[in-house]
Amino acid sequence: MRANIPRAYFESIYAANSDPWNFETSSYERSKYEATMAALPRARYESAFEPGCSIGVLSEMLAPRCQRLLATDIVTGALVQAAERLKGHRHVRIEERAIPEEWPRETFDLIVLSEIAYYFDEATLGDVMRLVIGSTWVGAHVIGVHWRGETDYPLRGDRVHELISETELLVPLIHLGGDEFVLDVWERRS
Numbered sequence: 001m002r003a004n005i006p007r008a009y010f011e012s013i014y015a016a017n018s019d020p021w022n023f024e025t026s027s028y029e030r031s032k033y034e035a036t037m038a039a040l041p042r043a044r045y046e047s048a049f050e051p052g053c054s055i056g057v058l059s060e061m062l063a064p065r066c067q068r069l070l071a072t073d074i075v076t077g078a079l080v081q082a083a084e085r086l087k088g089h090r091h092v093r094i095e096e097r098a099i100p101e102e103w104p105r106e107t108f109d110l111i112v113l114s115e116i117a118y119y120f121d122e123a124t125l126g127d128v129m130r131l132v133i134g135s136t137w138v139g140a141h142v143i144g145v146h147w148r149g150e151t152d153y154p155l156r157g158d159r160v161h162e163l164i165s166e167t168e169l170l171v172p173l174i175h176l177g178g179d180e181f182v183l184d185v186w187e188r189r190s
């Protein structure tokens with residue numbers, strides 16, 4: 001049986017607070033975002049995908065580094081805020097999509113898994129990683145960033161990164177394991 005966190009859980013979180021993780025103001029988020037941007041091996045990407053984009057704070061930082069960016073989430077209210085934040089960026093698409101069921105039929109050279117993969121159980125994360133491999137060019141980068149603390153979610157951050165590291169055709173490029181978050185960059189090989 002699958003044990004992913006359901007849409008209703010996230011909808012109730014956003015109903016109570018429009019920025020439930022304080023993405024706009026928290027120093028943890030700010031340093032995580034800066035580390036994420038600094039770790040991207042290329043200055044520019046042709047086609048990037050950020051599933052679980054929330055209100056678009058990281059998407060706004062990614063936008064100048066991408067020719068095209070698809071940012072998606074499962075909660076409409078979060079996407080309304082993301083669309084407002086990114087309305088000046090015509091190369092950014094904001095779409096409601098549940099992952100993995102509504103994974104886009106596109107090919108990317110960057111996929112950003114920032115604080116989303118621990119909402120999946122191990123089997124679903126395996127499905128997600130097969131979709132990642134099926135929708136990336138050779139040489140594409142996958143970046144994962146997750147909080148390392150205890151959670152009520154199906155997976156802990158470190159376990160997420162162990163599982164992603166087992167994905168065939170992904171080779172590790174960068175690993176940062178600080179006190180608060182773990183960050184890895186992998187490259188898609190042929």
Ligand SMILES: C[S@@+](CC[C@H](N)C(=O)[O-])C[C@H]1O[C@@H](n2cnc3c(N)ncnc32)[C@H](O)[C@@H]1O
Pocket residue numbers: 005010021023051052053054055057058072073074075078097098099100113114115116119
């Ligand atoms: C902690 S936020 C991460 C936001 C952003 N990636 C960042 O690092 O700033 C997780 C987001 O993932 C979304 N989410 C959770 N499960 C999802 C799923 N199955 N499909 C799409 N989005 C999902 C939630 O609605 C929430 O907005």
